[in-house]
Amino acid sequence: MIDHLGINVADFDASKAFYDKAMAPLGAALLYMVPLEYTGGKKVGGYGRDRPVFWLQEGKDGQKAHQHVAFTARSRAEVEAFYAAALAAGGKDNGGPGLRPHYHPDYYGAFVLDPDGNNVEAVCHAPE
Structure with missing residues (x-):
């Protein structure tokens, strides 16, 4: 029933470095970065095996997550x-x-x- 999910991260590049390594043993990798013009300038990327199912979204300081x-x-x-x-x-x-x-x-x-x-x-x- 769940198609995909996403989490906000404080430091996108640090989180990407972490998930790049943590996902590799599971056969998953960063498959897609959403073009910035669709995200209001925030970095958004999706991990998966065949298609992106776990997404990271760059948060802004002081925002509710x-x-x-x-x-x-x-x-x-x-x-x-x-x-x-x-x-x-x-x-x-x-x-x-x-x-x-x-x-x-x-x-x-x-x-x-x-x-x-x-x-x-x-x-x-x-x-x-």
Whole structure:
């Protein structure tokens, strides 16, 4: 059910050096760095074996460390239903349903902030 998750790190480069070595015995490596124009200038990178599933996000000093979790949806309709239900339950929009081709061509996700400010996502990787 969990598609991927992310943590905030205070020093991205130090954390990257740590995870580069710690993940290697598991057959995992840094597979993707999100272009800075999509992250507001923060370094964001994903580790995995076949696709990124564990993400590091550069935090800013003094910020509350909000986390990110993405749940697997079986269809784009489920992504849309998740988004509507989460907003109706009091979540705040953090990116409506849609394609995110900067991750891959079929990445269809929606993002909401939960009551604590955590970034919660539903994502479908299947083509239409």
